[in-house]
């Protein structure tokens with residue numbers, strides 16, 4: 157477990173520049189707007205859970221270091237941050253399946269190839285719910301996921317277990333992204349997984365999108381492995397891994413450039429991006445906020461590791477808002493897509509159930 161704590165209060169940032177970033181944690185929405193900003197939590201204090209020690213940023217004034225220790229000693233935690241206003245509306249089954257049917261029609265009419273439609277659902281927060289215990293339970297239950305808990309004043313508190321890397325650059329300057337799509341409930345043996353043409357095609361669209369981004373950057377030297385079946389909690393997906401040795405191709409800004417081109421990927425938005433985005437904004441009937449945005453640590457010697465904010469929930473004082481979406485193509489059955497969002501919400505629901 158690792159934690160980044162910013163002691164000052166200015167978190168808004170523009171389009172991330174990964175190469176020049178100080179050490180901290182990015183938390184960015186699906187669509188940056190006047191109300192939902194890209195946020196950067198600067199690591200004024202970094203907590204390494206394994207070594208159990210705190211490190212202060214070099215530029216942190218001495219009096220703030222002392223103030224932090226005083227706060228720690230006083231155990232003066234005010235609770236988790238909640239959004240200024242909660243206006244989220246649950247989508248019922250009929251609204252969602254209707255939106256999926258309209259999407260299938262729009263695809264048949266040739267307006268787009270794929271769109272990812274999502275919804276949210278508010279559920280009561282168990283009375284004895286504890287975010288830190290939930291975080292530990294998620295880390296244990298989803299060892300392959302990027303498990304996160306983010307709390308920002310005026311924005312709220314989000315937690316999740318994401319299966320999807322958006323952009324990762326490791327300490328050896330190797331860039332990594334994935335094309336993740338296609339969903340079915342997990343079987344005991346991954347090798348036995350059988351995929352329908354619909355899922356194969358849906359994932360291939362995400363692959364093609366990543367390849368088109370490489371092409372835009374005139375990048376030809378990459379490795380591509382997959383698609384392979386991967387397990388994410390109670391579900392399985394198809395995933396293709398793309399890697400680029402940034403030193404070999406002399407492309408130090410590849411991470412930043414790909415981040416700008418990729419987000420939102422066709423795994424959370426659609427293809428082509430612009431009509432899919434417009435369809436989402438006019439048909440989903442709620443604000444995605446930070447769901448299907450991205451998050452992760454940047455500016456470390458270990459690189460930058462950004463994940464898509466999926467299988468997540470937002471915490472309110474008495475409720476949790478669960479978020480999930482499903483990729484709609486010409487072959488989609490609205491009822492099955494609804495079921496798929498139910499299954500995806502189960503990842504977080506399971507964590508809430510631990511407290512009942």
Ligand SMILES: C=C(O[C@H]1C=CC=C(C(=O)O)[C@@H]1O)C(=O)O
Pocket residue numbers: 272274320336337338339393422423424466467479480481482483484500
């Ligand atoms: C949009 C979500 O998942 C994406 C990632 C994997 C598989 C997906 C799918 O099969 O539709 C989605 O594209 C979500 O979890 O809310």
